[in-house]
Amino acid sequence: MTKQEMLKDVEPRPRSTIVWATAVALILLPFVVSTPLATEILIWSIFALGFNLLLGYTGVLSFGHAAYFGLGAYTAGLTLRYWHVGLWTSLAMGTAASMLLACFIGLVAIRRRGVYFAMISLAFGQMLYFLALSPLKDITRGEDGLTHIPSVNLFFISLEEPRNLYYFILAITVLMLYMTWRILQSPFGRLLQAFRENEERAKACGYNTTLVKFFSLVLSACYGGLAGSLNTLYLGYVPLTTLFWLTSGTIVMMTVLGGKGTFLGPLVGVAVFLFLQNTISLFTPRWELFVGAIFVMIILLFPGGIMGTIQEKYLNRKMIRLQKKAATG
Amino acid sequence: MILRTERISKHFETLRAVDQVDFTLEQGQLKSIIGPNGAGKTTLFNLIAGIYRATGGKVFYKDRDITRAPLYATSRLGITKTYQITHIFPSLTVFENVRISAQRRRTSFNFWRTAHSLSAVNERVLDILEQVELIEKRNWLASTLSHGERRYLEIGVALATEPQVLLLDEPTAGMSCAETNLCAELIQKLNKSLNLSIVLVEHDMTVVMAISDEILVLNEGKTLAQGTPREVSDNEEVQRVYLGEGNVCLA
Numbered sequence: 001m002t003k004q005e006m007l008k009d010v011e012p013r014p015r016s017t018i019v020w021a022t023a024v025a026l027i028l029l030p031f032v033v034s035t036p037l038a039t040e041i042l043i044w045s046i047f048a049l050g051f052n053l054l055l056g057y058t059g060v061l062s063f064g065h066a067a068y069f070g071l072g073a074y075t076a077g078l079t080l081r082y083w084h085v086g087l088w089t090s091l092a093m094g095t096a097a098s099m100l101l102a103c104f105i106g107l108v109a110i111r112r113r114g115v116y117f118a119m120i121s122l123a124f125g126q127m128l129y130f131l132a133l134s135p136l137k138d139i140t141r142g143e144d145g146l147t148h149i150p151s152v153n154l155f156f157i158s159l160e161e162p163r164n165l166y167y168f169i170l171a172i173t174v175l176m177l178y179m180t181w182r183i184l185q186s187p188f189g190r191l192l193q194a195f196r197e198n199e200e201r202a203k204a205c206g207y208n209t210t211l212v213k214f215f216s217l218v219l220s221a222c223y224g225g226l227a228g229s230l231n232t233l234y235l236g237y238v239p240l241t242t243l244f245w246l247t248s249g250t251i252v253m254m255t256v257l258g259g260k261g262t263f264l265g266p267l268v269g270v271a272v273f274l275f276l277q278n279t280i281s282l283f284t285p286r287w288e289l290f291v292g293a294i295f296v297m298i299i300l301l302f303p304g305g306i307m308g309t310i311q312e313k314y315l316n317r318k319m320i321r322l323q324k325k326a327a328t329g
Numbered sequence: 330m331i332l333r334t335e336r337i338s339k340h341f342e343t344l345r346a347v348d349q350v351d352f353t354l355e356q357g358q359l360k361s362i363i364g365p366n367g368a369g370k371t372t373l374f375n376l377i378a379g380i381y382r383a384t385g386g387k388v389f390y391k392d393r394d395i396t397r398a399p400l401y402a403t404s405r406l407g408i409t410k411t412y413q414i415t416h417i418f419p420s421l422t423v424f425e426n427v428r429i430s431a432q433r434r435r436t437s438f439n440f441w442r443t444a445h446s447l448s449a450v451n452e453r454v455l456d457i458l459e460q461v462e463l464i465e466k467r468n469w470l471a472s473t474l475s476h477g478e479r480r481y482l483e484i485g486v487a488l489a490t491e492p493q494v495l496l497l498d499e500p501t502a503g504m505s506c507a508e509t510n511l512c513a514e515l516i517q518k519l520n521k522s523l524n525l526s527i528v529l530v531e532h533d534m535t536v537v538m539a540i541s542d543e544i545l546v547l548n549e550g551k552t553l554a555q556g557t558p559r560e561v562s563d564n565e566e567v568q569r570v571y572l573g574e575g576n577v578c579l580a
Contacts, residue, residue, distance in 0.1 A: 187447065193425075205429060
């Protein structure tokens with residue numbers, strides 16, 4: 001075997017069947033479930049993709065990601081309402097605000113790891129929640145949420161029409177999926193995983209691992225801010241709960257349910273979670289109880305989450321094949 | 330002289346783990362550090378590599394003071410260590426383990442270029458895998474390798490940082506006698522053919538005596554003796570404190 005041939009078989013390549021199946025599923029989604037539910041799935045998927053970069057690939061648990069989602073939502077809402085900016089500007093400002101916040105939180109908390117980092121991020125998230133609730137009430141409208149947000153157009157297409165909005169957000173989702181794939185295949189993406197696997201070794205390889213964690217956090221906040229901004233477009237207002245810690249908890253649950261550290265896990269987790277929530281809440285107002293029970297069951301039976309379990313099975317089979325090949329020469 | 334410590338010390342409260350040790354390493358030299366358990370061998374490594382902050386004394390690398398340089402900085406300068414307990418990236422492939430280490434000097438925070446397109450890096454990874462005899466297992470997950478293979482992988486990961494000084498902390502720990510002898514050959518090969526300066530902490534006296542240019546004997550954090558294998562093994566105090574109890578593989 002030549003070097004070139006060897007180098008070809010060391011790279012993971014996306015399966016074209018999986019790519020096409022995902023594409024078809026996403027295009028047909030608003031015809032399978034209601035358009036609002038489909039739109040919510042996309043928005044939370046973007047949020048979860050970013051969260052997964054941090055939790056699944058870098059191995060850092062943030063328990064305050066509502067801060068990025070909520071800040072993005074409020075920034076987009078406020079700029080639309082008070083400054084009457086356009087679609088792209090509001091999205092860009094929502095995203096940028098969250099990234100700036102991540103830079104700040106990163107500077108303060110990035111040296112902590114594990115439960116300390118999770119707690120500090122939770123504290124920051126709650127701080128933002130209470131800021132929006134009361135001291136900044138005049139701007140944010142406090143508990144009522146930010147209303148009277150003007151609707152926006154994409155060129156001449158109205159995004160008030162649910163299907164239009166869905167396909168607009170789908171285009172952005174596809175873009176974010178592609179970006180995530182590129183990041184994971186890049187030297188930086190591999191470095192994230194190295195950090196997760198063994199921080200000490202990554203340091204011994206010459207990497208400043210504090211910076212790795214910092215960039216991962218900011219990158220993750222970028223997704224959160226974008227998702228939050230899109231959520232504002234979708235709802236037409238900003239509920240205060242976007243900043244509440246339950247939002248942080250939900251994104252953790254979705255990501256873990258789908259399979260942290262797997263590429264499509266966030267999408268699957270979000271879809272399953274929101275679908276269950278929507279279906280069960282038709283029958284009972286205590287839907288959390290059932291979603292919670294299902295979550296516990298899945299995690300007990302399949303600790304890797306849905307996609308994590310599938311990926312593990314696949315990898316195991318591949319390893320057995322490789323071992324057999326090595327044994328027979 | 331590529332590496333030198335000057336009265337380097339590390340005290341943990343009242344415990345003097347390393348106490349005023351003068352250590353030197355010449356370019357291309359293979360030097361072993363021996364001593365009973367708790368003599369301060371690993372602590373000395375950690376002081377040189379920047380994992381511990383010294384409580385006294387200095388470390389010089391090519392006449393540059395690196396006493397306060399953190400681990401990643403010493404690695405960039407060219408000092409790389411392997412660990413007594415294997416430190417690899419278990420759920421990544423063997424190839425990826427070495428590549429992450431190898432890409433550092435080319436690009437690290439580039440998040441748009443694919444790792445696949447770094448062909449110079451990737452080819453070097455294959456060369457290293459060839460050296461540590463893991464090329465056939467390049468697609469295996471590191472966690473599925475045998476103990477001995479993981480030790481080799483760790484040496485491969487260390488080599489990929491393009492070191493000038495390699496600190497090997499008990500590379501043969503847990504290996505069978507056959508594996509130990511192969512590993513000793515590999516270390517000697519790296520030392521001679523790549524002209525790598527190597528510091529070796531090792532319990533196996535046959536290996537140490539066979540491949541070292543010089544030996545430093547530590548006891549309770551202090552230098553007990555220093556010299557060629559012959560001088561050290563003839564030293565009566567060394568014999569009393571240490572020699573004769575090490576586990577031995579017959580070469």
